[in-house]
Amino acid sequence: MISSNFWQKRIDKLSESLGAKNPTYDKWKREVLDNWVKHSKSTKSLPVNESKVVYSAEDSAISQGDLPGEYPFTRGIYPNMYRGRLWTMRMFAGYGTPEDTNRRLKYLLKHGETGLSIAFDEPTLYGIDCNDERAVGEVGRCGVNVTTLKDMEVLFDGIPLDSVSTSMTINAPAIILFAMYIAVAKKQKVPVSALAGTVQADILKEYIAQKEWLYPPEAHLRMIRDMVVFSTKKMPRWNYISVSGYHIREAGATAAQELAFTLADGFHYIDLGMEAGLKVDEFAPRMSFFFDSSINMFEEIAKFRAARRIWANVLKEKYKARDPHSLKLRFHTQTSGYTLTWQQPLNNIIRTTTEALSAVLGGTQSLHTNSYDEALALPTEEAAKIALRTQQIIAYETGAAEVADPLGGSYYLENLTSRIELEAYEYFDKIEKLGGMLNAVKEGYPQKEIANSAYERQQRLEGGEDVMVGVNAYREENEKPINILRIDRKPEFVQKKRLGTVMSRRNQKKVNHALNRLRSAMNNERTNLVPYIMDAVVAYATLGEIANVGKEIYGEWKEPKIL
Amino acid sequence: MENGKSLKFYKKPIRVLLAKPAIDGHDRGIYILARAFRDAGMEVIYPGLLPTPESIVNTAIDEDVDVIAISLLNGAHMAVFHKLMTLLKKRKVKGIAVVGGGIIPDEDKAKLEKIGVSGNYGPGTPLSVIIEHIKKRAEEARSEK
Numbered sequence: 275m276i277s278s279n280f281w282q283k284r285i286d287k288l289s290e291s292l293g294a295k296n297p298t299y300d301k302w303k304r305e306v307l308d309n310w311v312k313h314s315k316s317t318k319s320l321p322v323n324e325s326k327v328v329y330s331a332e333d334s335a336i337s338q339g340d341l342p343g344e345y346p347f348t349r350g351i352y353p354n355m356y357r358g359r360l361w362t363m364r365m366f367a368g369y370g371t372p373e374d375t376n377r378r379l380k381y382l383l384k385h386g387e388t389g390l391s392i393a394f395d396e397p398t399l400y401g402i403d404c405n406d407e408r409a410v411g412e413v414g415r416c417g418v419n420v421t422t423l424k425d426m427e428v429l430f431d432g433i434p435l436d437s438v439s440t441s442m443t444i445n446a447p448a449i450i451l452f453a454m455y456i457a458v459a460k461k462q463k464v465p466v467s468a469l470a471g472t473v474q475a476d477i478l479k480e481y482i483a484q485k486e487w488l489y490p491p492e493a494h495l496r497m498i499r500d501m502v503v504f505s506t507k508k509m510p511r512w513n514y515i516s517v518s519g520y521h522i523r524e525a526g527a528t529a530a531q532e533l534a535f536t537l538a539d540g541f542h543y544i545d546l547g548m549e550a551g552l553k554v555d556e557f558a559p560r561m562s563f564f565f566d567s568s569i570n571m572f573e574e575i576a577k578f579r580a581a582r583r584i585w586a587n588v589l590k591e592k593y594k595a596r597d598p599h600s601l602k603l604r605f606h607t608q609t610s611g612y613t614l615t616w617q618q619p620l621n622n623i624i625r626t627t628t629e630a631l632s633a634v635l636g637g638t639q640s641l642h643t644n645s646y647d648e649a650l651a652l653p654t655e656e657a658a659k660i661a662l663r664t665q666q667i668i669a670y671e672t673g674a675a676e677v678a679d680p681l682g683g684s685y686y687l688e689n690l691t692s693r694i695e696l697e698a699y700e701y702f703d704k705i706e707k708l709g710g711m712l713n714a715v716k717e718g719y720p721q722k723e724i725a726n727s728a729y730e731r732q733q734r735l736e737g738g739e740d741v742m743v744g745v746n747a748y749r750e751e752n753e754k755p756i757n758i759l760r761i762d763r764k765p766e767f768v769q770k771k772r773l774g775t776v777m778s779r780r781n782q783k784k785v786n787h788a789l790n791r792l793r794s795a796m797n798n799e800r801t802n803l804v805p806y807i808m809d810a811v812v813a814y815a816t817l818g819e820i821a822n823v824g825k826e827i828y829g830e831w832k833e834p835k836i837l
Numbered sequence: 838m839e840n841g842k843s844l845k846f847y848k849k850p851i852r853v854l855l856a857k858p859a860i861d862g863h864d865r866g867i868y869i870l871a872r873a874f875r876d877a878g879m880e881v882i883y884p885g886l887l888p889t890p891e892s893i894v895n896t897a898i899d900e901d902v903d904v905i906a907i908s909l910l911n912g913a914h915m916a917v918f919h920k921l922m923t924l925l926k927k928r929k930v931k932g933i934a935v936v937g938g939g940i941i942p943d944e945d946k947a948k949l950e951k952i953g954v955s956g957n958y959g960p961g962t963p964l965s966v967i968i969e970h971i972k973k974r975a976e977e978a979r980s981e982k
Contacts, residue, residue, distance in 0.1 A: 412859065729872050
């Protein structure tokens with residue numbers, strides 16, 4: 275922990291620059307604006323969150339010298355941004371059996387997708403096997419089911435792992451899926467050092483928002499530490515974590531809360547790596563982030579800019595990182611699922627388009643665009659294709675990608691960037707006073723802040739102060755239903771059958787041996803678990819069997835009271 | 838209160854068991870509901886994440902609730918509700934209404950109504966509509982006790 279002076283200094287500096295007097299605006303307001311408002315009849319009220327009607331030069335602490343590709347990277351992490359390399363179009367996909375998803379991945383690659391992103395079903399996310407009583411009705415429902423290495427082999431069949439980068443949205447059992455991915459690569463004769471991709475593996479945001487965990491936080495953090503150390507030494511192209519604000523935002527956080535809690539999680543992982551004996555410049559460059567892009571355009575763009583500025587500053591000044599790569603915040607973006615409506619679903623294409631545009635104007639490194647039917651179900655192939663086309667149109671037709679940080683210098687945007695930055699620093703200070711992020715999370719502090727924001731938002735919707743078209747305004751009766759993707763229970767039966775075959779063919783002695791060795795490795799806090807989990811997955815131990823060894827040792831976790 | 842009968846029924850606050858019986862942690866909605874029900878004068882029991890249909894039935898009986906309100910977002914609703922309703926029947930539970938909500942396709946709503954799961958509201962439903970429905974079902978449930 276550092277002295278709270280560190281945050282306070284930044285809070286003071288930002289408050290001072292934001293609180294600066296603006297005589298030009300004050301005079302204009304007195305003489306022009308107030309007069310205008312007094313004599314004009316306003317017809318319809320627009321929902322307004324901003325206090326000022328316009329921003330001017332005095333409001334924005336623009337640092338004239340800031341340019342992309344150099345510290346503090348507010349304007350982007352590469353000097354030529356998308357001219358050098360377009361963002362990766364990475365569509366999150368997964369449903370049904372590994373065969374189903376394998377087909378969808380190949381379909382997306384054929385249509386110009388440039389990176390894979392795998393969605394797993396709920397049993398997989400919770401480390402539960404497909405034949406478990408609790409998995410009834412859920413297998414393959416919200417993503418693809420993976421119970422053993424066999425499923426992973428089918429999932430990537432015909433996709434050479436040295437030619438793609440793969441992002442896997444997996445957290446609590448991340449280390450198991452990570453081991454399976456490496457095992458598939460080995461079967462394909464691809465060296466582990468050639469693998470490119472990401473496991474999400476951000477457990478703090480699970481306790482904060484998505485609530486998918488297996489053990490108490492410390493146990494998961496130890497497994498993350500082991501992955502960080504393993505991949506730092508052996509996988510130069512691997513992002514060992516994707517520190518995620520997406521779920522925090524979708525759970526109800528404001529833009530500033532999303533930013534603050536996500537970066538606070540990121541700082542915690544930096545601490546974790548350093549405590550494991552790594553030097554900051556050895557592993558910080560491979561840390562990646564994942565943000566939401568919601569519907570308020572300018573707020574989102576400002577958030578992305580503030581994220582880069584804060585990260586660069588804190589890594590440099592607090593953690594003493596020297597490698598410029600350590601200072602660059604790289605992030606994936608997903609458009610907001612919460613803003614999609616099941617009323618008049620085609621409107622969602624427009625929502626997703628503006629959100630995707632914000633992400634591009636904010637300098638994202640990769641992007642997933644939601645499909646218009648996702649408030650109802652997982653997307654159909656056609657809907658997913660339109661979502662991908664949305665990115666292609668933004669990239670190739672609109673000109674939005676031609677210039678780095680095209681909105682930099684906008685009085686409003688610069689002011690907003692600083693305001694969001696300030697709010698984040700105030701949260702860091704508060705979190706430190708609570709004893710750091712792990713403690714704050716265990717006490718339920720961010721959870722409560724988010725629940726409050728979610729409730730306030732709901733109240734504003736109910737009161738009509740916030741508008742959602744088709745939901746609380748411009749409603750239509752008797753809408754025609756659209757075609758949606760239906761997933762029956764067939765994947766459950768296919769998966770159970772395959773699991774039965776795998777279990778009858780595997781060498782049970784080998785499995786028991788691997789699980790026993792894993793058990794003793796877990797009992798030794800300093801042992802890196804990755805090789806032990808690799809041995810278990812290669813012996814075709816199931817996801818649940820491996821996860822349950824951890825349960826025996828670490829026990830379970832019940833969340834703190836939020837309400 | 839429109840009549841004396843409902844006065845009698847509303848004397849004791851309505852007790853609602855609010856649960857998400859699926860392997861799913863997306864709890865934004867359920868926390869909003871819990872707070873809204875509480876603000877509407879109801880007593881809310883929330884057992885935390887990942888309850889099973891069995892544990893829900895046990896809690897509902899132990900806590901003497903009027904309504905079991907289930908939120909399901911991940912497509913497991915048909916399997917879960919079938920199991921829950923079968924259990925309630927098996928245990929001969931009287932005087933507890935079951936209402937549902939979440940992501941439930943239209944064609945499933947009719948099937949759920951048939952087995953006694955009412956409401957089945959989707960996203961965007963005003964809280965007041967849900968609260969009124971719970972009150973109505975609670976009243977019906979109490980008259981069965």
